[in-house]
Amino acid sequence: MNIKGDAARRRRRGEELLDAIRRAALDELVESGYANLTVDGIAARAGAGRASIYRYWSALPELVADAVSHSMPDLVVPPDTGDLRDQLIAVLAQGAEDLNGPNGALARNLVAAAVQHPELVERLREHLLTRLGAPFFEILRRGVVRGEVRPGALTQNVATAGPHLLFMTFLLSTGPIPPSRVNGIVDEVLLPLVVAPGASVRGRGRDHGQDLGRFGAE
Secondary structure (H helix, E strand, O other): OOHHHHHHHHHOOHHHHHHHHHHHHHHHHHHHOHHHOOHHHHHHHHOOOHHHHHHHOOOHHHHHHHHHHHHOOOOOOOOOOOOHHHHHHHHHHHHHHHHOOOHHHHHHHHHHHHHHOHHHHHHHHHHHHHHHHHHHHHHHHHHHHHOOEOHHHOOHHHHOHHHHHHHHHHHOOOOOOOHHHHHHHHHHHHHHHHEOOOOEOOOEEOOOOEEOOEOOOO
């Protein structure tokens, strides 16, 4: 009988227990890969019982998606300064910083697993799309109010375009994502995609030498 482990399980309740299970799932995922992930392995690492895991998550894909979602730092929406470009860059740069850190290894593991486990993709989509798109949606909403962003840009596809491009950049790169790549995604893709015809946009494409003053004015 593991008296010490049993005592630890009795003491932990609620979010403390859930966080321990989530951390264990991510550690197991990075070390062993999704194909070798088991409820028993997660339970042992977390010092929890199988029943505790199944009480909150019905299957491994649901647990992994939830753990990944909780491991991601919230993307902070900057104050509305009226500078659409700077706000988009500020949020996208937070995503780049996260991928350049420990979560990058986790992301690569998940992509490899998704090829063989479509049920994991579905769970991740449910957990992550809203979380990634919400900050960009808010920035675009502010732009619509100011008349800078076309109303048709307020969609999930547009709001998540930046994170999707950033993630593809990360997967196809061998090093960290540089700030110039973040700026390029905003200057060359997002702004041309969202800015309303004839609208004035503050800021310049500093890394690309282009004037972003007007789109579609002619």
